[in-house]
Amino acid sequence: MKIVISLGGSVIVPDGINEEYFKKFAGFAKELHKRHGIAIVTGGGRLARKYIEPARRFGANETFCDLIGIEATRLNSRLMIAAIGEDTNSEPLGDFETARNLVDSNKIVVMGGTHPGHSTDAVSAILADYINADLLINATNVDGIYDKDPKKYRDAVMYEELSADRLVDIVKSHSLDAGNYKLIDILAAKVIQRSKIRAIFLNGNNLENIKNAIAGKKFVGTVIRNG
Numbered sequence: 001m002k003i004v005i006s007l008g009g010s011v012i013v014p015d016g017i018n019e020e021y022f023k024k025f026a027g028f029a030k031e032l033h034k035r036h037g038i039a040i041v042t043g044g045g046r047l048a049r050k051y052i053e054p055a056r057r058f059g060a061n062e063t064f065c066d067l068i069g070i071e072a073t074r075l076n077s078r079l080m081i082a083a084i085g086e087d088t089n090s091e092p093l094g095d096f097e098t099a100r101n102l103v104d105s106n107k108i109v110v111m112g113g114t115h116p117g118h119s120t121d122a123v124s125a126i127l128a129d130y131i132n133a134d135l136l137i138n139a140t141n142v143d144g145i146y147d148k149d150p151k152k153y154r155d156a157v158m159y160e161e162l163s164a165d166r167l168v169d170i171v172k173s174h175s176l177d178a179g180n181y182k183l184i185d186i187l188a189a190k191v192i193q194r195s196k197i198r199a200i201f202l203n204g205n206n207l208e209n210i211k212n213a214i215a216g217k218k219f220v221g222t223v224i225r226n227g
């Protein structure tokens with residue numbers, strides 16, 4: 001299978017760098033790569049926000065702040081490349097053509113942000129479409145998509161399945177401000193809907209669970225139903 005994994009900043013840089021996670025995930029990706037085509041898109045998360053917030057106070061506009069965010073995602077890509085070490089690109093990729101060529105030549109692709117106006121969720125959805133991926137995994141620090149924020153509400157209920165139309169509906173009112181995307185960005189949701197991408201939202205901290213999702217075994221997460 002060809003698999004795109006979107007690694008949220010909340011997992012790789014929850015506050016500081018989660019070095020242990022980088023190491024574990026790199027080993028996990030190399031293991032998966034023995035049987036699958038793998039592309040990893042790294043988020044910027046807290047690192048991005050640490051730079052975006054003062055820049056905004058200095059009066060920088062949203063596009064400027066997005067560009068700062070992109071730098072953060074690329075810095076995380078660079079670290080993931082270092083952790084993987086071999087069989088991967090040497091520079092964080094910023095374009096889909098190179099990414100596709102490298103997946104086709106059996107490299108583990110590591111990519112960060114590309115353009116202002118969306119998050120790495122959209123990058124991973126577009127990449128999944130462009131390389132004809134069999135599966136897009138969106139890994140964050142919560143178990144899936146909930147009816148309300150599970151970090152705030154103890155009675156939040158996780159959806160085991162959600163239609164792409166409903167996903168678009170949920171995110172369409174969310175903020176597009178730099179560093180402030182909740183759940184996923186609208187572009188990502190629309191691309192998943194338009195291209196009928198098989199997508200799963202799950203907790204990136206549980207690698208065994210990701211393995212089960214890929215293997216078609218029982219796992220915890222939200223599956224996006226298309227059509």
Ligand code: UTP
Pocket residue numbers: 007008009010042043044045046048065066067068069070072073112113114115116117118119120121123177178179180181182
């Ligand atoms: P993230 O993809 O990490 O966004 O990119 P996020 O959703 O806010 O954070 P996490 O990782 O899910 O916690 C960080 C920021 O970089 C800019 C956006 O401002 C985004 O919020 N960015 C990223 C872009 O403008 N374009 C991109 O392609 C990627």
